[in-house]
Amino acid sequence: MAEKLTVIAGCMFAGKSTELVRLFDLNRHASLKGQAFKASIDQRYGKPDKIVVHPQSDNGFECHIELPATGLPIEKPEELFGFLKPDTKFVAVDEVQFFNENIVPVVKTLLAKNIQVIVAGLPTDFRGEPFGQMPVLLTLADQITRLQAICKFEQDGKICGRPATRTQRLINGQPANFDDPIILVGGEESYTARCPDHHFVPGKPRVLFQSTKSKRE
Ligand SMILES: [Zn+2]
Structure with a gap:
């Protein structure tokens, strides 16, 4: 089997x-032995040893699906070895954005x-800013699956x-400020999926390219 890194990227509730878990299952059916890991910070639904998916639910309807694949919680990526x-x-590896920079050499190894x-x-x-080592992993990927949710x-x-x-x-139903802490693990009570037009980050600095006239004119 050739070296192969697959990166699945998308906002929350994108699947x-x-x-x-689907790819994990395909490999399992091909009789390839696999192991699943996840960042220990992801303690959603009190099931730290499971990979839990939380599909986008209708308003006011809470649901989550627990899939049979186990995800061993680790704090530092090198603990995987x-x-x-x-x-x-x-x-x-699920929720890979939570790991520190060591995840890159661990994946390469x-x-x-x-x-x-x-x-x-x-x-x-x-905030719409690059998360953890995801930008690096995306550039190293042999295969990228980009998933989208639906703007709510x-x-x-x-x-x-x-x-x-x-x-x-969202904090108390209002868009969180740019300066609020990045990591807060939770379900739809804290986060929702949005299209670019409806993604609001109060206090986000606007960094726009300023064109300047050439002095050689
Ligand atoms: Zn929208």
């Missing part, structure tokens, strides 16, 4: 964990050992419904 079995042929790697994560945080912005009783690529953070 990243579902896709990760302590659990790696000799016959493992592929490694899946796995690939060098001819172990296939599938990671899933948020490319940007709630509501105006005059209507849902926007356009493809959502951003994660909107």
